[in-house]
Amino acid sequence: MKLYYLGPLGSFTYQAALQVSAYVPDVQLASCGTERELLDHIERGEGQGILAWENNVEGYVAPNLDKLIDAHNVAGIGRISVDVIFDAYVCPDHTELTEVTAHPHGLAQCLNFTQERGLRPVPAHSNTAACENLEAHQVALAPRGNAERFALDVYAQGVQDYSGAHTDFLHLASRDDALRLSGVLRENNAACESILTVIPLYTGPGVIANLLDVFRDNGVNMTSLISRPIKAVDGTYSFIITLDAAPWDASMSHVLDEVRAHGDWVKILAVYPRYEVQKIPVVDWNLPHLGVNPMLDMSYAGEER
Numbered sequence: 001m002k003l004y005y006l007g008p009l010g011s012f013t014y015q016a017a018l019q020v021s022a023y024v025p026d027v028q029l030a031s032c033g034t035e036r037e038l039l040d041h042i043e044r045g046e047g048q049g050i051l052a053w054e055n056n057v058e059g060y061v062a063p064n065l066d067k068l069i070d071a072h073n074v075a076g077i078g079r080i081s082v083d084v085i086f087d088a089y090v091c092p093d094h095t096e097l098t099e100v101t102a103h104p105h106g107l108a109q110c111l112n113f114t115q116e117r118g119l120r121p122v123p124a125h126s127n128t129a130a131c132e133n134l135e136a137h138q139v140a141l142a143p144r145g146n147a148e149r150f151a152l153d154v155y156a157q158g159v160q161d162y163s164g165a166h167t168d169f170l171h172l173a174s175r176d177d178a179l180r181l182s183g184v185l186r187e188n189n190a191a192c193e194s195i196l197t198v199i200p201l202y203t204g205p206g207v208i209a210n211l212l213d214v215f216r217d218n219g220v221n222m223t224s225l226i227s228r229p230i231k232a233v234d235g236t237y238s239f240i241i242t243l244d245a246a247p248w249d250a251s252m253s254h255v256l257d258e259v260r261a262h263g264d265w266v267k268i269l270a271v272y273p274r275y276e277v278q279k280i281p282v283v284d285w286n287l288p289h290l291g292v293n294p295m296l297d298m299s300y301a302g303e304e305r
């Protein structure tokens, strides 16, 4: 079976593909130049693929989200996390360095490096595509371990703005494949997570409150909610919702019935086994300045208020 990833070799998507190939038998990794190309292979039933989904610094990879919402024959069957370490690479015969190049999500995760050196950002199709086409006046930001592969020198190590960053990737399959695999998850009673898109077809006061009430009333835990515009139609949005449940759980199946009964459009984007997420105590959160932290600010919790 072919497993498509956004190449060239050595990208973060490749690292995620390697993780998948460790537990899926008979996989041949196949590099794609663009996400469009990768999704087209899956749409045509030619294999499975890996798509960058969410990063804990820069957020969702919005263009990929939009592509999965619009896809006809693609669904997520797994979620893989890759630790993010960016090294900065240059050509051995580099000239004065004036530009920095990487995938737009990569550029956004290494702003301090770029700003400190006054470099001009140049977007690339992927972080290793940036290495492949590197020019003498450019610095490429790409995963660690790529110097030899692209005959480059390491200029600086660990240049990401935040340590502890990671990117989650979706393991994608055709919808028929996904349906078959979800049957296996169901038979094994696996704890699952699902990603839905909901488009409210009637607007008015309380549309989102009514939608969220359905999750609460059925005891379904929502772990993420974001919106994307429906392109070029003012005031219309799809909502992408991640849930701690599988569509066949009684609670979620009630949710789906009720959401449809409200007249909302629903599409299941992904169902995959759930792994426990490490819970960080509130006192260790990186909260912004000048807000009130009830755990630390005693005047908030105490009698003075």
Ligand SMILES: O=C(O)C(=O)Cc1ccccc1
Pocket (backbone or CB within 6 Å): 006, 010, 011, 012, 013, 014, 052, 053, 055, 061, 103, 105, 106, 125, 126, 127, 128, 167
């Ligand atoms: O895999 C890579 O290295 C990429 O450039 C793709 C990508 C896009 C967005 C977040 C993480 C990886």
